[in-house]
Structures are given as C-alpha cells and as structure tokens.
Amino acid sequence: MPSPCNVTEFIFLGFSPNPQVQRVCFVIFLLLYAAILLGNFLLILTVMSSTNLGSPMYFFLSSLSLVEICYSSTTAPKLISDLLAERKAISVGGCMAQLFFLHFFGGIEMFVLTVMAYDRYVAICKPLHYTTIMSRQVCAVLVGTAWAGGFMHSFAQILLIFRLPFCGPNVIDHYFCDVLPLLKLACSDTFFIGLLIVANGGTLSVISFVVLLASYVVILVHLRTRSSEGRRKALSTCASHVTVVTLFFAPCVFIYLRPSATLPGDKLVAVFYTVITPLLNPVIYSLRNAEVKKAMRNLRIGTAKLLTMTAEGSSCPWTGSCIRLRVWVGKTPQLLAFLKLKPRIKQLDPPHSRPHLYPTETAVALGQRRKRARCSISGLLLSNMQQPSTESMARANNVTEIMFTGLFQGAEVQRACFVLFLPVYLATLAGNGLIVLTVSVSESLRSPMYFFLGYLSLVEICYSSTVVPKLLTDLLVKVKTISLQGCLLQIFCLHFFAVVETLLLVVMAYDRYVAICRPLHYMTIMRHQLCRGLVTGSWLGGFFHSIIQILITIPLPFCGPNVIDHYFCDLQPLFKLACANTFVEGDIVLVNSGLFSIFSFLILLCSYVVILVSLRNHSAEGRRKALSTCASHLMVVILFFGPATFLYLRPSSTYTEDKLVAVFFTVFTPMLNPIIYTLRNAEVKIAMRRLWGRKANSEVGK
Numbered sequence: 255m256p257s258p259c260n261v262t263e264f265i266f267l268g269f270s271p272n273p274q275v276q277r278v279c280f281v282i283f284l285l286l287y288a289a290i291l292l293g294n295f296l297l298i299l300t301v302m303s304s305t306n307l308g309s310p311m312y313f314f315l316s317s318l319s320l321v322e323i324c325y326s327s328t329t330a331p332k333l334i335s336d337l338l339a340e341r342k343a344i345s346v347g348g349c350m351a352q353l354f355f356l357h358f359f360g361g362i363e364m365f366v367l368t369v370m371a372y373d374r375y376v377a378i379c380k381p382l383h384y385t386t387i388m389s390r391q392v393c394a395v396l397v398g399t400a401w402a403g404g405f406m407h408s409f410a411q412i413l414l415i416f417r418l419p420f421c422g423p424n425v426i427d428h429y430f431c432d433v434l435p436l437l438k439l440a441c442s443d444t445f446f447i448g449l450l451i452v453a454n455g456g457t458l459s460v461i462s463f464v465v466l467l468a469s470y471v472v473i474l475v476h477l478r479t480r481s482s483e484g485r486r487k488a489l490s491t492c493a494s495h496v497t498v499v500t501l502f503f504a505p506c507v508f509i510y511l512r513p514s515a516t517l518p519g520d521k522l523v524a525v526f527y528t529v530i531t532p533l534l535n536p537v538i539y540s541l542r543n544a545e546v547k548k549a550m551r552n553l554r555i556g557t558a559k560l561l562t563m564t565a566e567g568s569s570c571p572w573t574g575s576c577i578r579l580r581v582w583v584g585k586t587p588q589l590l591a592f593l594k595l596k597p598r599i600k601q602l603d604p605p606h607s608r609p610h611l612y613p614t615e616t617a618v619a620l621g622q623r624r625k626r627a628r629c630s631i632s633g634l635l636l637s638n639m640q641q642p643s644t645e646s647m648a649r650a651n652n653v654t655e656i657m658f659t660g661l662f663q664g665a666e667v668q669r670a671c672f673v674l675f676l677p678v679y680l681a682t683l684a685g686n687g688l689i690v691l692t693v694s695v696s697e698s699l700r701s702p703m704y705f706f707l708g709y710l711s712l713v714e715i716c717y718s719s720t721v722v723p724k725l726l727t728d729l730l731v732k733v734k735t736i737s738l739q740g741c742l743l744q745i746f747c748l749h750f751f752a753v754v755e756t757l758l759l760v761v762m763a764y765d766r767y768v769a770i771c772r773p774l775h776y777m778t779i780m781r782h783q784l785c786r787g788l789v790t791g792s793w794l795g796g797f798f799h800s801i802i803q804i805l806i807t808i809p810l811p812f813c814g815p816n817v818i819d820h821y822f823c824d825l826q827p828l829f830k831l832a833c834a835n836t837f838v839e840g841d842i843v844l845v846n847s848g849l850f851s852i853f854s855f856l857i858l859l860c861s862y863v864v865i866l867v868s869l870r871n872h873s874a875e876g877r878r879k880a881l882s883t884c885a886s887h888l889m890v891v892i893l894f895f896g897p898a899t900f901l902y903l904r905p906s907s908t909y910t911e912d913k914l915v916a917v918f919f920t921v922f923t924p925m926l927n928p929i930i931y932t933l934r935n936a937e938v939k940i941a942m943r944r945l946w947g948r949k950a951n952s953e954v955g956k
Contacts, residue, residue, distance in 0.1 A: 261420035261439075264349050266342035267427045269521065280337040286529055287330040293536030294319040296550070304549035310388040311377070312546075314370045315539060317397050321366060322532040325359035328352060329430040329528045336429065349431040350416060356432065356528075357411045357455070360506070361404030364462045367499055369396045371469040372841070378488050379476045392838050395806070399842070406798055410454050413791075414447050428521055430528070434509070443779060446764070455510035457853070463503040470496055497538050501531050653812035653831070656741045658734040659819045661725075661913055672729040678925050679722045685928030686711035688942065696941040702780040703769070704938075706762045709789050711928060713758060717751035718924040720744060721822045725921075728821065741823035742807060746800050748824070748920075749847070752898070754796035756854050759891055761788045763861040770880050771868045802846050806839045820913055822920070827912075847898075855895040862888060889930050893923050 269279055301307045301316040329352070336342040344352070377384050411433055418440040426435045433451050437444040470492055477485045505527040509520060539546060662668055693699050693708035721744070728734040736744070769776050803825060810832040818827045825843050829836040869877045897919040 261346060261422060261424045263343050263345050263424065264431065264439075265425045266336060266344065266429055267425060268336055268342050268429050276337045280334060283330065283334050283337070283529060286533055287326065287334060290326050290330070290529070290532045291323060293533065294323045297536045297539065297546070300546065300549050300553055303553055306545060307549050310373050310393045311370065313393055314366060314373060314397070317400075318363065318366050318370070319536060321359050321362050322535050324355070325363060326529060326532040328355045328359060333429050333529075342429075344431065346420070349436070350412060352431045353415065353433065353436070354408050354412050356408075356430070358404045358408035361407035361458070362400050363404075363502065364458065364506075365400035365403045366397070367502065368462055368466060369400060371466045371499075372396075374488075374492055375469050375473055378473050387835060387837055389835075391809075392835075395809075396838070399802075402802075407454060407458060411451070414450055414454075417787075418442060418444070418447070428524070430524070432509075432524070434520075443775075446779065446784070449764075452510065453857070456507065459503055459506040459510055461853070463499070463507060466499050466503075467496075498531075498535055501534060502527060505531075653738060653814060653816045655735050655737050655816065656823065656828075656831075657817045658728060658736070658821055659817060660728055660734050660821050661917070668729045672726060675722065675729070675921060676726055678921055679718065679726065682718050682722075682921075682925040683715060685925065686714045689928050689938070690715075692938065692941050692945055695945060698937060699941050702765050702785045703762065705785050706758060706765060706789070707938075709792075710755065710758050710762070713751050713755045714924040714927050717748070717755060718920060720747040720751060721920045725821050734821075736823065738812065741828065742804060744823045745807065745825060745828070746804050748822070749803050750796045750800035752796075753799040753850070754792050755894065756851070757792035757795045758789070759894070760854055760858060761792060763858045763891075764788075766880075767861050767865055770865050770872075799846060799850065803843065806842050810834055810836065810839070820916070822916070824916070851895055851898045855891070858891050858895075890923075890927055893926060894919060897923075 268276070270276060297319045298316045301312045332344070332352070373388060376387050380387065415433060415436055418436070419442055420436075420439055421441040424439065426439065428435045433455070434448075437448060437451075473488070473492060477488055480488065505523045508523055660668065661671055689711040690708050693704045693711075724736070724744070765780060768779050772779065807825065807828065810829070811834055812831055813833040816831060818831065820827045825847075826840075829839060829843075865880070869880055872880065897915045
C-alpha cells in the first residue's frame, strides 16, 4: 500500500535566511522582472506595429517574447513576494500548477527556438523558396506544434509527480517547485521516476540543443558561397539566436540531464534560466538587429507625434476615435500582407496634413467620414474572409479514395503472395493469441515480465490486423482502393500500435534491468500498480504520437493523382500525393517517428549493456538464464527497430525497397514474436504444455 499523502503545503527555504540579503534580492529581482515585462512587451509591440517586421522570423520572435513573459511570470512573482515574507509556503495544488506551467512554457521555448533555427536554415540555404516554404499556414502550424509539444512534455512531468505520496517532511530547499526537489520529499521509491524525468526533461534539452547547433553548423557551411555582406548579415542574425540558445539550454542540461539528485548550486543556476535569460532575450535581439532597432525608433517617433497631436486640440480636430482609427488603419497594410490580402483602402491622414481637402468641413461631415472609414475597413476584412481565393479553390480536396499499386503487378505473383501471407497472418493470430491465453490462465506466469509479454502479444495482433487483412483482400482483386477516411484511419492505427509496441519493449527492458540489477527490490519496485501504470503510459504515448501524425496529414489538400505505390497507407507515400509543399510535414515525421525510433533503440541497447555488465557478479546458472531471456528481447527489438529506422529516419522520400521492408515489420515480425518467446523460454513452454494437457483432459472427460 502506498503511503498516505499527509502534506497539504510546502515550505520554501529561499536563497538566504538573512533578512538583509532578502531585501537586497527583493530590489534586484523586482527590477529584473520589471525589465523582463517591459523589454519583451516592447518587442511584441514593435513587431506588431512595424510593417518592416512582417517576415516569419519576427513572427517567431514575438511568439518567443510572449513565452518569455509567461515563463518568467511562473516563478518571479512568487519569488519576489516570498523575499518579503517570513514564511514562504505554497499549497500542494499551487505547487503542481507552478510545476506544470514552468515546464509547459519551458518546453514551448525549446521548440520555438528550434523553429527559429529552422526558419534561418530555410532563409539562408533555400532563399528562393523561402516565402513558399515559410508560408503563413506553416508558421502558424509550427507555433501551434511548439505549444502542443510543451503541453505534452509538461503533462508527462505532472503525471510522474502527481501520484507520488508526500507524508513529510515538507521543506523544499529551493525558491520554486520543480521535479527534482519534490522527488526528495516523496515517501516512496522514486528511482524509476527519476529515470523518466531524465529521459523527458534532460534528453529533450540535450537533443534540442544538439539539433540547434547542428542546424547552425549547416548554415555556416552554406555561407561559404555568399558575399561578404550576405555573410555578415546572416552571421549577425544567427549569432543572436545561438547566444539565446546557449544561455537557455546550458543551465537546463545541467539541471535535468543527471540522476535524480539536487545540488547546492541548483538555485543559482535556476535563477539564471528563470530570470536572467528572459531578460536577455529582448536585449540581444534588439542590440544585434538593425531592423528591430530602426523599428523601435520609428515606434518611438510615431508615439511622440500622436501624443503631440492629442495635446494640441486645435491642430487635431479628431479626438480619441481619431487616434484609434489612425492606429487601426496604420496596422491594416501589415495585417493584409500577413493575410495575403490585397489592400483596397487608403490610409486616412489627419485634416491638418491635407488642408486643401478640408477647407470648410464641419464636425458632422468629419463624423460621417470616420464612420464610412470604419465600415470600409470592416467590410474589407469580412469580404476577404468570406471569399475564397483562387489558390485555395485550386487546392480543393478533390480526392475521395486512394488506389494502391500493391506489392507486385503479375496476377500469378499476387496469388502466390496470398498463399504465403494468409498462413503467416493466421500464425500471427494463433501464436500471439496463445501467448495471451497462456499468460492469462497460468499461475506460474504471474511475474511482471509475462504481464508485459501478454500485452505485447495483444498489440502484435492489433498491429498486424491494421495492414494484413487489407493486403490479403487486395491480392485477389484488380483494383485496390481505400477511401481517404479509411486511409487516415489506417495511418492512425498503424502508428498507434507501433509506438505502443515500442514503449512496451522499453518497459520490458526496464523490467529486466530491475530483475537482474536489483533482484532484492524487484517485487517492491515492480508492483502491480506500477506495471499497470507503465502499460497505460505506453498506450497513451502511442495515442499522442499517432494523433500528431494525423494532425499534420488531415489539413493537406489532395487534388490528384491518387495512386500510392504501396500496399497500405503511410505518411511518406501519402505526402507525395499532396498538392502542397510537404517539406515541413516531412521534417515533423522525421522527428516524431525517425528520431523516436532511433532513441528508443539506443535506450534499449544501453539498458542491455548495463544488464550485461551487471551479470559479471552472478553465478554461471544465473548468467545463463538471464542471457537467455535478454537474448529473446534483443532479437525482437532488432527485428522491429531495424526496418522502422530505415523507413522513418531519413528525408521525406520513398524507395522501391520500402514495400519489401514494410512487409518484414508488418507481416513477419508479429509472427516471430511468439516463436522467439516460446522457443527460448522454458517457463512459457511448460505453461503451454500444461494448458494443452488441461484442454486434452477436459475433452477426455466429456
């Protein structure tokens, strides 16, 4: 039974118990937080109001500034108020909320910085296609994906912490709630949770950092062919980005890419990435960017003129509505440019700038002119929103079904494939179904390893059933079609069950690690509640992965042709049919599927290396049994991850060999799973013989 949660609030120790030091820190952090709000708000206002800062880079920059404001506001206000309080307390619910939003906005910032690196890559390495690739829709999708990625990262952290029991003490040696200090207070074993936090937080930080640095290395290589002026401008922009990236990621890697332990210097490092870095963002981008500095000067001059006009009532007969109208009309060209609409109104100038047009105009006439101007602006925006453009009409989704070319064209070959694949599919169903039945009814297979094995066999049945039944029926027909909705459903289920299988293999590797390296604590660590939580987490991970794949595929327009050179629907073949640029979607698939596959594979291999090193201290019989079990797992892992890595860890392209590789991991690998686990596992073979003997005895009794 887990320990009850008796703690209702947490107490922060803060920086120092000395009141004098706290008052000095209060003044410093108050000024820093005010500067963060002022600088980032000014950057957002400058980008919104300037027509010269309408490129995607500044759109991402304003999004980054907004995230910086939210990110620093998660910790700074509480820190400032606690510096004046004797008792620095926060409720458990408030602590969880702070933890969620800290990692939510921190994750968003990581992804936005990665998006900005991609934007610079396209601008420098593919300048002729920049406006086509970095369209308004792509920019919106990238920012939306960054927010979704931050949510999933933070939600995973909360799921790990929320169920931990806290029964005392409740004192945190920090100034805000974070995962590592909270793990120290939990009255349960947090070893596995610490590993997951390293995988979720630390690995995400270092991978994002490496990807960013690699992208800038590619940019620097491409700059060799540019002119000296082009190199200077590109290097100036990239230097700003690299500075922000280094200042943000270096402390995050230090904090989260290490075992679950806290160090005395963590508070000072945390101050750097929660307070100092959000302050430096507007400073770096404004001081090192001539366009931003020029736009800020223009904004200051324009604000001064408006204030002067307001003060001099005789010079400006328009009152407050005049200023509001000028501001909205002034923004209209930038708004229309971003929306790709053609402006059809002229900016209204105040009467004193065009006196020859207003010789004797009365106040009533002025009011009518202002009303007509407001109506023309509203009518323009509404008409442009309601009327579809020629481009969108050309990109209408005219495809309602997809046609497969299949594995082979010859009728004789197709019939031979049908005869081959039908027994393989039946063997997949029978073998995996037998494992599920054996694990369910056998009393000797109650350990967590067989619990996970039963679920793995269930997933193998679902995974192969996503593709093979359609393949078998298509081998007997001439026209191989599937509806567009059926195609998307097949993609969702395929990636859903594939990722569930991937995560289950990782869970099984962790189970073997605990059983071999910590045998005395095995039953305590791998208790039934944890096993169910791990299986549930695997299914949730598969869902989140697959929903991302579907979300990037559904908006794509398909206007013909509709023939896929494959025997099932997958992302890369489907992207070739889209009548739109799918460069970004291909990169997202590369990150979501390819990198996920390779990192999961590396984690599995590393875990088995650790197990093999630990086996040196075991007896010969113990080593033989452990190696037999691990060899079965490794064989399944290699057979599954090898083809998956080949297909998804590469640029968005298709090859002729893809169909044969796909046959291997969609048809044959699910069949090999029960064979490998039964032939190399004595306990499973004994349990199956008992099950078969029990069935025979029952039939004799009848």
